[in-house]
Amino acid sequence: xxxxxxxxxxxxxxxxxxxxxxxxxxxxxxxxxxxxxxxxxxxxxxxxxxxxxxxxxxxxxxxxxxxxxxxxxxxxxxxxxxxxxxxxxxxxxxxxxxxxxxxxxxxxxxxxxxxxxxxxxxxxxxxxxxxxxxxxxxxxxxxxxxxxxxxxxxxxxxxxxxxxxxxxxxxxxxxxxxxxxxxxxxxxxxxxxxxxxxxxxxxxxxxxx
Numbered sequence: 001x002x003x004x005x006x007x008x009x010x011x012x013x014x015x016x017x018x019x020x021x022x023x024x025x026x027x028x029x030x031x032x033x034x035x036x037x038x039x040x041x042x043x044x045x046x047x048x049x050x051x052x053x054x055x056x057x058x059x060x061x062x063x064x065x066x067x068x069x070x071x072x073x074x075x076x077x078x079x080x081x082x083x084x085x086x087x088x089x090x091x092x093x094x095x096x097x098x099x100x101x102x103x104x105x106x107x108x109x110x111x112x113x114x115x116x117x118x119x120x121x122x123x124x125x126x127x128x129x130x131x132x133x134x135x136x137x138x139x140x141x142x143x144x145x146x147x148x149x150x151x152x153x154x155x156x157x158x159x160x161x162x163x164x165x166x167x168x169x170x171x172x173x174x175x176x177x178x179x180x181x182x183x184x185x186x187x188x189x190x191x192x193x194x195x196x197x198x199x200x201x202x203x204x205x206x207x208x209x
Contacts, residue, residue, distance in 0.1 A: 008191055010138055013123045014145040016076070016184050019177055020083075020116050021149025023052055026108070028157045032166040033104075037097040044101050051109030052116070059117025064125055072122050073192070076185040082115030084178025091171035107170075119181070120146070 026049035033040040067075050089107030093100040123142040127135055161169040 005191065009126075009188070010123075010142055012184055012188050012191070013126075013142045016119060016181060017123070017142055017145035018149045018152075019180055019184075020120055021146040022153040022157070022173070022177065023056070023108075023112060023116055024146075024150050025154040025157050026052070028154055028161060029104075029108075029166060029169075032161060033100060038093070038100045040101050047101060048104045048107075048109040051105050052113035055110055055113030056117045056120070059114050060121055063118045063121040066118065067122060067125055072126065073185065073189045076119055076122060076188065077182065079115040079118035080178060080181035080185055082118070083112050083181060084174045086111030086115060087170050087174030087177060089174075091167050091169075091174065093170075094165075094167035 026046075030045045032038070033045050034042065063075070070078075086107045089111065090104045093103050096103065124139065127139050127142070157169065157173065160172055163169075164172060
């Protein structure tokens with residue numbers, strides 16, 4: 001039977017993945033980029049999302065090695081900061097509209113994609129280590145947050161963009177995502193402090209971080 005502590009770990013990871021899934025709602029940001037002063041072509045407007053998915057996938061292998069080297073807490077915090085900074089970088093497009101697609105490709109495409117990949121790999125690696133049974137259920141529950149995210153983050157992002165504009169929309173999301181992900185990472189750290197690292201089967205190296 002799943003322990004009380006492990007259930008909390010899965011709930012926190014579900015919430016983190018729910019925030020990570022916001023990367024799937026790129027279509028909300030496309031329409032403003034097609035209009036003045038950005039005037040991005042339809043084909044180029046999909047570039048940031050394509051780059052983000054690419055870096056998300058490419059990050060998986062090095063992220064699993066980083067998890068072993070620096071521990072899940074530090075990796076989670078690093079990914080959180082990258083995601084927040086990536087969105088904040090996107091908000092600077094108002095200063096250089098002609099470079100909008102380049103800046104968003106760097107911010108949303110490379111930085112957010114990289115940060116998402118760093119955090120996404122954690123539950124996959126940890127659940128395989130933690131559980132001898134019900135791995136499929138636990139992993140499915142955690143990763144379900146990623147898929148369900150669009151149900152909430154899409155309409156919220158749409159309201160922000162239409163109300164504040166795309167630049168301030170990016171800025172707001174960057175600050176909010178940074179705050180939420182950092183808080184959830186801190187909650188995970190507190191969970192380990194309260195119950196000890198043993199319930200997560202952490203190695204000696206992980207315990208130091």
